[in-house]
Amino acid sequence: MEVYRTLIPLGPGDVFVSVAGFHHIAGAGNLAVALGAGSAIVAFGWFTVSAWRELDGLGITHALMIPPMIEMLLAADALPLPGLRTLTYGGSPIRPQTLARTVDVLPDVRITNLFGQTEGSPLCALTSADHDAIRAGDTDLLATVGRPVPGLELRIDAPDGEGVGEVVVRGPHLFAGGPDGWHRTGDLGSVDDRGYVHLVGRTGDTxxxxxxxxxxxxxxxxxxxxxxxxxxxxxxxxxxxxxxxxxxxxxxxxxxxxxxxxxxxxxxxxxxxxxxxxxxxxxxxxxxxxxxxxxxxxxxxxxxxxxxxxxxxxxxx
The missing domain is CATH 3.30.300.30 (ANL, C-terminal domain)
Known part of the structure; x- marks a missing residue:
């Protein structure tokens, strides 16, 4: 929980809604974080653009969703909500052009991308400061999932000539790893000179x-x-x-x-x-x-x- 709260400040007086499903770690985990932080929670059923619009007037300050929902809301010119201060997304890759539009449409909103798995989340974060850097022109960040979160060790196992290999991690907020203590994510990626992680697919997708x-x-x-x-x-x-x-x-x-x-x-x-x-x-x-x-x-x-x-x-x- 402390890892989440370091990345996404939540507390009494905030109003949180997750429009992502609770059957995945992102929806369930962030709901628990909001409860633990003393924030109010708005229950949300099946996602539709009209259901999102009905949140207008409920004082939503923090929202969690997955990239396809962002794309639907952008297409309908419905993404902004009055009072929204923080938008968190994850669960699947976001297209760079979608992220660029999101940053443009929500100029005053803290945006954070959390990359993780059921066995441990989050692993990496593209923080609100990173999204501010994107607004300032650092478009290279659009193609990354951010840097490892505090307390997490991340390395690339058996990198090839392009530096791409399996992403393996260990940290105190993860499930137990393998015999060597490392959790194999099954994701293929590389780490650039600034420490940002670039994902290129799954080990079985090559x-x-x-x-x-x-x-x-x-x-x-x-x-x-x-x-x-x-x-x-x-x-x-x-x-x-x-x-x-x-x-x-x-x-x-x-x-x-x-x-x-x-x-x-x-x-x-x-x-x-x-x-x-x-x-x-x-x-x-x-x-x-x-x-x-x-x-x-x-x-x-x-x-x-x-x-x-x-x-x-x-x-x-």
Missing amino acids: ISRGGEIVRPVQVEDVLRTHPGVADVAVAGVADERLGEEIGAWVVPADPAAPPAFDELAAYARERLAGFKIPRVWSTVRELPKNANGKVLRRVLRDSASSDELAPSTEGTR
Whole structure:
């Protein structure tokens, strides 16, 4: 609890609402923190934009939500609440452009991102000071989950040539770790020169294309910057020759005029190594996601077939 309160000041007189589900550590943990701090709590049912708007007038000072909710509220011009002083988010990755808009729409609100797991949370935090730095132009922070929280040790296990490996942690507020005392998060990431953690996916998400390792998140981050792409997911597709090929499922910004696959491949080629370019593509209305907004790559992999994915004519080298 002390870790939370160091990052998110709460106390008597504050009014807290969690619109994230209580079946995850973020919703349950922050509720307990608010109770322990003596703050008032507003009960919240199923999330909708109209339900969020109904909080107007209840004096909400602190709110917790997940990134898909932020995106829905931004799209409806409904994110600001009168009296809101602190917004905390987490549970799934937030798109850099979404975070940039959130910071712009809430100029006077303390914004904090908490990254954690059920076995221990939080692990890292992009603090309110970090979000102020983003407002001041430090846009590199948009692609991070912050730095390790006070009292937590974090290291990258078996880093590759790019410094990417599994994120392992230990600290007094975590479940017991493995035999060596470290908890293996299953997240792949790196730590930059300033100590900020960059996540690039899960250990089971990597694609081995003819022996070359490709991390889906890196490819997705590039494709999302294309103006014709609203969202995208990348996953491995079984291939007899290479073992796995790279598949991309694209949600077009304009369903009536989706971008051509060869156009997307050429766009990615200008920004990525040739072996990281998707070779099979599909246009979809939406991506399969869990309740926290995380893409279900296994669903994409399981549904992949030659009928659903179209090959690109772009070369691979």
